[in-house]
Amino acid sequence: MSSAPPNLPSPNSPGAGAGASSPGNSPTFSPLYQQIKALITQSLQSGEWKPGELIPSEVELAGRFKVSQGTVRKAIDELSAENLVVRRQGKGTFVATHHEARAQFRFLRLMPDTGEVHNPDNRILEVKRTRAPADVSRQLDIKSGDSVIFIRRVQSFDGVPTILEELWLPGALFKGLTAERLNEYRGPMYGLFETEFGTRMIRATESIRAVSAEPAVAEVLGVAAGMPLLSVERVSFTYGDKPVEVRKGLYLTDRHHYQNELS
Amino acid sequence: MSSAPPNLPSPNSPGAGAGASSPGNSPTFSPLYQQIKALITQSLQSGEWKPGELIPSEVELAGRFKVSQGTVRKAIDELSAENLVVRRQGKGTFVATHHEARAQFRFLRLMPDTGEVHNPDNRILEVKRTRAPADVSRQLDIKSGDSVIFIRRVQSFDGVPTILEELWLPGALFKGLTAERLNEYRGPMYGLFETEFGTRMIRATESIRAVSAEPAVAEVLGVAAGMPLLSVERVSFTYGDKPVEVRKGLYLTDRHHYQNELS
């Protein structure tokens, strides 16, 4: 294992020469555990350890990086808090995956008002390769007019159409994504993205508003035009805070609600 | 080596609602740092250390509880992650308070679409003591018909009425809360609750939907009836997961949006 050792300034020679150590932009050394965390994140990003897989034990990583187990532990603690890995006592630490109920609800906040049954159904209306609209290309941080995959779909619960969604994905990352593959795939869409295209969503921001259903939208959802709908605009990010999905959803909230925790 | 593991099986305090719904078995011994965390939380709850104040140093707490500093540290780490305390290097650890910009945005998620100026204005429409409606009393975990304080207010930004809110507070906890005190108070409402009534909100859940503005609502907000509005129903909790506020808000989202982070 090569594994470049951390670039720490070694315990003996702290920034003695730095002088005044003004609060400016001097090359501040990050804590050891942050450097370890960055190294582990690199291995996650590069696919050295794939979603669902076991990563090396704390002891082994400590040996590899030439630091104490406690330092590795603190690094993994933070990765665990960020939902990049999952610890299981006695078993080891695993790369987080969207193929688990655990991760599902982080990205689907619409809950039925009563009961628990979902009976979800996913109908793909359209998949095409096109050019990114200006606002989407800006949010995806790609050049205006770059190729993107556009997806339009309806999600129903217990047979009731509830979510109409439009997605834009960078074409460069999702070559070969077709309606057929989307339709035959079982499980969450982010699971497919992660296993088939090597792109794992780890974080997202959402902007929520109330809007009025336009006639075309109302027809798809089977409601009257003018019906109030929840508009949810999401930008999802993968490793390195790189945006890789724009999603605009319209939620019917007469029997469901968007659940949020403030803490 | 200390004499004996100070494994006190959790000091059973009456009403301290240990009912954290932990799915585990009953008499499980919790880790030491969890017990320390519970003790510190008790001191926070009892007001021994008040919001904004400095709590004893880690070394002092370690001495008081007869454990190592590392154990106290881990307890405070979690309290810090839960926003109950705030650490400041070199200064100490402080009890979190709503009188800081830092805490404001955790509980106000409505952001202007452009710009940053807020120019907030708060107009109290009504304050009265009444009996809790059935749904509110259920959410506040009080007896149906118990006395509650009811508040109705409008918040404007840059002179534009944007939020119409109705609040219900347990009467027992907020004796003496009047429209006058609400009007003359500068700063966030949760700040007033915390300093004047000793009740600190630490967590909340929100249910969000899209609804249509009823005529009476539309008039207050200065929009047309039928305008789509964001309905935000919040239940806030204080220490021990005790619900102490029900808040039903209607947000005008044509120039603002509800911002959320999925992580």
Add this chain to the structure above:
DNA sequence: AAGTGGTCTAGACCACTTT
């Protein structure tokens, strides 16, 4: 200089899972 939180180490033992 003294006090605080922040980092790092080394070692011990515990709880859980698998062999």
Add this chain to the structure above:
DNA sequence: AAGTGGTCTAGACCACTTC
């Protein structure tokens, strides 16, 4: 029994703030 993560300790030193 062996391996993993989880807890706890004791001590050292660093970074920051205040005196």
